[in-house]
Amino acid sequence: MNGFPWSTFVPNLVWAAAAAFTVMLATFAVAVRAGVHRIVDVAWGIGFTAVAGVTFALSTGEGDLVRRLLVTSLTAVWGLRLAVHIGRRGRGHAEDPRYEAMLAKAPGSRNAYALRMVYLLQGALVWLVSLPVQAAQYVPGPPSALAWAGTALWAVGIGFEAVGDAQLARFRADPANRGRIMDRGLWAWTRHPNYFGDFCVWWGLFLLACDSPGAAAVSVVSPVVMSLLLTRGSGKRLLERHMADRPGYAEYRARTSGFLPRPPRPRGPGQA
Numbered sequence: 001m002n003g004f005p006w007s008t009f010v011p012n013l014v015w016a017a018a019a020a021f022t023v024m025l026a027t028f029a030v031a032v033r034a035g036v037h038r039i040v041d042v043a044w045g046i047g048f049t050a051v052a053g054v055t056f057a058l059s060t061g062e063g064d065l066v067r068r069l070l071v072t073s074l075t076a077v078w079g080l081r082l083a084v085h086i087g088r089r090g091r092g093h094a095e096d097p098r099y100e101a102m103l104a105k106a107p108g109s110r111n112a113y114a115l116r117m118v119y120l121l122q123g124a125l126v127w128l129v130s131l132p133v134q135a136a137q138y139v140p141g142p143p144s145a146l147a148w149a150g151t152a153l154w155a156v157g158i159g160f161e162a163v164g165d166a167q168l169a170r171f172r173a174d175p176a177n178r179g180r181i182m183d184r185g186l187w188a189w190t191r192h193p194n195y196f197g198d199f200c201v202w203w204g205l206f207l208l209a210c211d212s213p214g215a216a217a218v219s220v221v222s223p224v225v226m227s228l229l230l231t232r233g234s235g236k237r238l239l240e241r242h243m244a245d246r247p248g249y250a251e252y253r254a255r256t257s258g259f260l261p262r263p264p265r266p267r268g269p270g271q272a
Contacts, residue, residue, distance in 0.1 A: 004214035005062050009138045012058045016134050017127045019050040024123035028115055037103070037114050038096035040122060042087045045079035047126035052076055052133050059137040067143050071136045071208050074154050078201055081158070085165050098238070125229075131222045132206040135215035143211065150207025157200025160186060160261075164193030181248045189261040191240070191252070195230045196259055202226040231259060 027043035052075035056068055090096075095103075099118065106113035143151075167185040171177050186193035206223045209215040230236060236259065243249050255265040 003140055004212045005138050005140075006214070008059075008062055009135065012055055012134055012138070013127075015054055015058060016051045016130065017123075019054040020047045020126040020130070021120070021123040023047040023050050024119040024126075028119045031114075032111050036095050037099045037118060038090050038093070040099075040118055041090070041096070042083045044122060044126070045082035045086070047079075047123065048130050048133065049076045049079035049083075051126060051130045052079075055134045055137050063136070063138045063140060064142050067139060067147065067208065067211075068137045070143065070147075070151065071133055071205065074151065074205065074208075075130075075133050078154070078158055078161075081162065089169075097242075098234075125225075129202065129222045129226050131219035132202070132209040132215075135212075135219045136205070136209035139209060139212040139215050141211060143208065146210055147208045150204040150210070152204070153200050153207065154204030157197040157202075157204060159197070160193045160200065161197030164197065179247065181246060181252045183252050183256065183264075186261070188256060188264045190257045190259060192230075192236050192259060193261070195236055196261060199223075199227055199230055199259075 023043050023046050024040070027040055027046075031037045031039045052072045056072040059068055099114070102117065103110045103114060164186045167187060168182055171182045171184065190196050202223045206216075206219060209219050240253075240258075257264075
């Protein structure tokens with residue numbers, strides 16, 4: 001772990017946490033005024049962008065400039081694209097059913113419960129998951145082949161997310177598809193191209209920190225936690241529970257990979 005500037009990196013952890021919680025608290029204030037807590041999903045990507053920007057400023061004179069610019073830019077592109085996409089998708093909609101179900105169980109004030117269980121929790125997750133973004137900016141020396149491989153993996157991930165989101169938006173915009181299951185394009189290869197894309201993005205950003213054993217050790221928790229969230233936490237598992245009773249979903253599930261992309265299985269007899 002020699003060569004990693006721990007004395008300057010550790011204080012950055014505090015400022016990064018402050019950036020993440022500032023975004024979430026500001027979003028909470030907006031959500032209370034609007035009466036809709038689904039707005040917090042927009043803040044997820046903005047929070048990571050804020051952490052990357054604060055870390056870039058604090059790491060001046062410490063890490064390699066190319067790596068610092070690279071990891072900050074990749075995080076901001078991913079985070080702001082996600083925020084814009086979620087914001088457009090949710091514009092004009094009522095409360096998200098997930099939050100409505102959670103807040104219906106609130107002991108006392110719904111807003112106070114939302115602050116504890118949604119905003120502060122997500123702020124903590126933003127700080128934790130962004131550890132590679134923070135650590136990479138303090139790594140001395142130019143990016144290695146491993147770091148550039150991480151950049152390529154990030155590109156695959158954001159490609160899956162952006163293309164998958166665009167395909168789903170076009171599908172939903174066609175009235176003829178109302179009540180049907182999206183099983184075209186990337187959605188024929190994996191039931192969750194956006195979650196698979198997130199998986200690639202965060203393992204890619206982790207590789208950007210791996211030129212320093214110390215940075216890699218402190219930040220490996222990030223892609224592991226994100227992978228668990230996407231596959232067993234609030235991502236894939238909850239969405240599939242919600243979709244389970246939709247007509248045609250069982251057949252779609254039987255022929256389409258649950259996460260890692262692969263060619264779809266042939267349709268069974270009688271399937272359109």
